[in-house]
Amino acid sequence: MIDAVDNQRRVWASWAGRYGLDAAEVYRVALRTRPIETFAKVAPDQDPRECLAALHELEDEDVRCGVYGAFDGASQLLGALPSGAWALVTSNYEHRVRGRFARTGLPVPRVIVDAAAVEEGKPSPVPYLLAAEQLGVRPEDCLVIEDAPSGVEAGLRAGMTVWGVNTAAAVAGVHRHFTSLREAVPGILAFAGLEGSAAVR
Template sequence: MFVGRKFAAFLFDMDGTLINSIASAERVWSHWARRHGLDVAAFLPTIHGVRAIETITNLALPGVDPAYEADLLLKAEAADLDGILPIPGAIAFLEALPGESWAIVTSAPRSLALARMRAAGIPVPAVIVAAEDVSRGKPAPDCFQLGATRLGFDARDCLVFEDAPAGIAAAEAAQASVMVINATHAHPMQTPHVAIAGYENVSITLDERGWLAIEPQRNAA
């Protein structure tokens, strides 16, 4: 853990970090990939943590309008919320945080993010940075810098919770500290950052300024 470290705020990615939406996302994207003649197995690992419009743009498919296709995907994902669940311990962990000290910073569009949060029972924070709030998505640092600014802090004083390489790179570029959530990974990610499987065995404390420290629960193994 971050022994002796305190943070002004926590910035949370959503998919894979607070909620498990992999089944829903991969159903929708698999259908889209097959329709465009892509190798589904090779393609699916590229979708996580990145805005849909950038994923599609990077493919450079002939005759494909990324904005139009991203909108179709948004509607399909919003209509498929089956199996969306909170990451273990996430709800209680978020409910223990002061409202002014955390934000969700997601590559999902706001409407989809809100739908998935409702489906998973995740509390909705006062500050959400969504896909449409930045011109450059992850791995650019813009989203985490904006989330910190909206909370009134510098990203360098914040702890980012992430699960995907693009998001981790964005947090690093913003010079934030990083906590990796491995809950949805088939195998723990190889990372130099602190990593946990979920939130059940961690807790937070606040100092007199309202800054946050994260530490293992005393009864945790």
Template sequence: MRIRAVLFDVDGVLLDSAAAHRQVWGTWSRLHGLDEDQVWELTFGRRPQDTVRDAAPHLDPLQEQAVLDSLLHELGLSCPPIVGADGLLRRIPADGWALVTSGDRSSVHRRFASAGLPLPTVQVYADDVAAGKPAADCYLLASRLISADPRECMVVEDSPAGVAAGSAAGCTVIGVTTTHKAAQLAHADVCVANLHVAAEELARLGFVLLGSDGRN
């Protein structure tokens, strides 16, 4: 099938947030006497509450998510756009893309505004689904909201959990090697080094991108 919609993860795909999140999770880990490296490995592509459940099952996941959100805000950490993100998003028709993230709506909106990135009509967040990545729920919901068959959707992900979610939903998956090596994203249909190459893959698969001026 021809690709009709592009479903983007946020962290590591559109926002360069690894350094900020590493600092937040490191601070949180030290507060609870947890191993920072072990906790960090549990975070990629997953909802914060799911990471908390695995890292510290004795803590309340939702309460700790609020702590993590406060830390991100208090530390004033920036999450600049990934190179090529703004140019690619502005070349996709407004009804042709969606956000599918394990983050929450308010922090994503705040960070997108700071980064100067546009927001699509369809946005799927952690609390919108019963099961987070690597479950398929988020991508199945996004494809339904954007009125496309999952087989007509291209998922752009940077984490093994995200790639697994997109594949489980039946979407074509591009793995971007911003946070993981290609070998770690082996279940993606194709791996690319950056969003410029991702745009080339979209065009190759029949997705019509607008010109750099936002016109056909």
């Protein structure tokens, strides 16, 4: 819902610089795993607690000072969805999600599944399954909106319908593809309006 790609790239580049690591390789791994798993792969000789503390420092500073913008269509979509009808599934942490949403004026859902809520991150289905459980719906009645291969895989493994947005080409496995979030909004709202269904992102 929020365009934070450039922010995350800068944060990970700064973090990689502290440890003398290749920023591009670190970011490639970070896109697919939670931070703790990223540290284990790119800096196995470092104390993961220190790595996480350094990353938290950089990310918190970015939340305070970075420039953020909502994707086109996000305000329209979230303004039409009741807070209990959708969940946010993220590899980040809830306080940062709330900070970024506050910066963009987007509403926050009742259910947020963050990195601290699960032991396995995307592409594991666990985060999406937990979101469905907390929403009180069956996985097969959920719609996942994703733009990353690991998230798409997680949603598919959870047995959910997965639509890809904000990518020029469709991510492998998605049931439908939209080049922008705005293009997908009518379909998402129609799906979420079905009895017993919900949208998770």
